[in-house]
Amino acid sequence: MPITLPPSAVRRAAAAGATVTLSLALAACGANFNAQTMKPYQPAEGTNATSGSIAVRNLLVLADEDGSGELHAAVVNTGKTDDTLVGIASDPAATPQTGDGAEPAAPPATVTVGNVRPMTLAPGASLTLPPTSGKPFTVTGGKPGTMITLTITFAKAAPITAHVPVLTTDHFSPTPRDDAPAEGHG
Structure with missing residues (x-):
């Protein structure tokens, strides 16, 4: 005697088969070298850079409208030997740029970095800027909205x-901010 299935069981089996087929097809779309999850993504506003076993993470300046600010970053030594942060200086040949990559309309101000002192980078350790002790590394001349x-x-x-x-x-x-327009939000 032949086995017959009720129509609802046939529909459920067909739906399950379609679901499996669709999920395999969709999974294959993102499983190649151009998949979005394979591309680097930096969720922070700062800059990341690496030199050998030294990694600088989320390097940025927080400054007021007058251009007085502090340098912020994490410097990590992933190596097996000590290293020392010797100095940080503004590139004299480079001019600050606006966020859209265009040169500023006015001549750029001179950017200077102050309070920089040698700091030991122990293996496997992280150095946070501004440092927990001593004066912060200051940056003068970099106004918000620019790149230095x-x-x-x-x-x-x-x-x-x-x-x-x-x-x-x-x-x-x-x-x-205190000086923000007093307009209401809708």
Whole structure:
């Protein structure tokens, strides 16, 4: 005697088969070298750079409208020997640029980095800027909305030259600025 299935069981089996086939087809679409998940993504505003076993992460400047600010970053030594952060300086040949890559209309201000001192980078350790003790590394002349070029030198690793964004000091603040327009939000 032949086995017959009720129509609802046939529909469920067909739906299950279609679901499996569709999920395999969709999974295959993103499983190649051009898949979005295979592309590098940096979720932070700062710049990442590497030199040998030294990795600089989320390098940025938080500054006020006058161009006075502090350098922020994490410097990680992934090597097996000590290294030393020797200096950080503005690239004198580079001019600050606006966020869209265009040169600023006015002549660029001179960008200077202050309070930089040698700091030991122990193997497997991270150095946070601004440092937990002592004065922060200051940046003068970089106004919010511009990119500046900084060169970081080390005792052993090769120097790192990076384009660094300058953000406002209240960039991470969830409250409106005091000088914001008094318009209501709809």
